[in-house]
Amino acid sequence: MSLFSSIRTIGSALGIRGSDVLEVGCSLGRTIYFETKRAAQIANVLAKRRELLPETKTRLSLIFPELDVGRIRYRTHCRLPANRFNQGGSVYAMTFGYTIYWRGAFDETNDADFVNFIHEVFHVDQVRRFGGERGFACEYGKGYLAGNGVLPSYIRNPTRYHRNPLEADAYSFEAKFQDERGRVAPELLP
Numbered sequence: 001m002s003l004f005s006s007i008r009t010i011g012s013a014l015g016i017r018g019s020d021v022l023e024v025g026c027s028l029g030r031t032i033y034f035e036t037k038r039a040a041q042i043a044n045v046l047a048k049r050r051e052l053l054p055e056t057k058t059r060l061s062l063i064f065p066e067l068d069v070g071r072i073r074y075r076t077h078c079r080l081p082a083n084r085f086n087q088g089g090s091v092y093a094m095t096f097g098y099t100i101y102w103r104g105a106f107d108e109t110n111d112a113d114f115v116n117f118i119h120e121v122f123h124v125d126q127v128r129r130f131g132g133e134r135g136f137a138c139e140y141g142k143g144y145l146a147g148n149g150v151l152p153s154y155i156r157n158p159t160r161y162h163r164n165p166l167e168a169d170a171y172s173f174e175a176k177f178q179d180e181r182g183r184v185a186p187e188l189l190p
Contacts, residue, residue: 029141030134037096037133039081044101047075056108060121062190067125074100074117092116095123097133111186115177122170140166154182 052060052072060069078101082091093116094101100120107113123136130136143149147160149168152175161167177188 025142025145026138027141029139029144030137033096033133033137033140036081036094040078040094040096040101043079043081044075047078047101049073049075049099053108056114059114059190060118063118064121064125067121067128069121071098072100072121072124073098074102074106076102076104076106078103093120095120095127097127098124100124111184111189114189115174115184118177119170119174122173123166126166126170136166140164143167152178152182154178154180 050073052069052074057069060067060072078094080091080094080101080103082094083103092103100117106117108117126139127133127136130139143164143166144160146165147163149163149165151158151162151168151171154175155162155171162171175182177185179185
């Protein structure tokens with residue numbers, strides 16, 4: 001059971017509903033975001049921050065014209081807090097601000113890696129649109145509690161994580177570059 005699930009259960013038992021839940025979601029979102037960011041920074045202190053290739057910046061600029069993609073950095077072969085009990089866990093990347101932590105190797109020229117990277121860059125753009133990391137973390141926490149995001153049909157057995165509107169939007173955006181079964185469609189990429 002996640003911390004958010006526990007809070008939701010306790011909140012229901014105490015009769016906390018509506019706007020109170022949103023405020024709890026915002027506070028929890030910020031706390032969890034910044035503690036998880038700190039854990040990722042500590043666990044990957046030796047992982048080199050890499051700059052995107054010029055070709056990747058150009059491709060991403062076509063997809064995210066409002067975003068300063070030159071600020072994006074990524075680290076590879078990272079230990080991700082979400083996979084803390086299973087290094088080969090299902091989470092392949094985590095994004096904090098303009099830094100993306102990637103679990104394994106990342107090949108910017110590989111279409112499958114690039115489409116997964118688009119999902120993470122979508123989160124970078126959300127950080128920009130919500131006015132920074134604090135705003136993003138607040139909305140992420142509230143979204144996790146609301147859990148009403150609409151997902152592409154290829155996602156089987158979605159969890160509350162998937163139904164967070166911020167995640168659902170990232171998955172839906174990523175789906176623009178995939179076929180109906182969720183496989184990368186290179187002809188849809190810039």
